[in-house]
Amino acid sequence: MVAANNGVNFSIEKGEFVIILGPTGALDYKTGKQVLKTLQDTCKKTDTTVIVITHNSALAPMADRVIHIRDAKVKQIELNENPVSVDEIDW
Known part of the structure; x- marks a missing residue:
């Protein structure tokens, strides 16, 4: 599955894992949340470990x-038995 969001593109295939370093560091708040x-x-859709x-x-x-x-x-x-949606997180 390929996702694009505000110029950030990534590709995730089922069963892979992804390592993300500082995903929000250089982004404004709204873009980081998106x-x-x-x-x-x-x-979640691809059952991938991040x-x-x-x-x-x-x-x-x-x-x-x-x-x-x-x-x-x-x-x-x-x-964490009950992870929350990113929508519920503020920083």
Whole structure:
């Protein structure tokens, strides 16, 4: 499945995984939310694992699992049984 949103294009195929580094860092708030929403919806439709690497802890509620890393070591893993839609997140 190919998704395009405000000039950001990506292709996701079923069974793949995607690593996203700082998905909202260089974007304005509205565009960042649109990109995350498109990514979240696309990944649900294709059953794809997405790994988001970010300093923005406000994005954690949208994740199934949050892995905290400090000094190149995993410090904590949190399971989120009820991830929320990007629409419900503010930062």
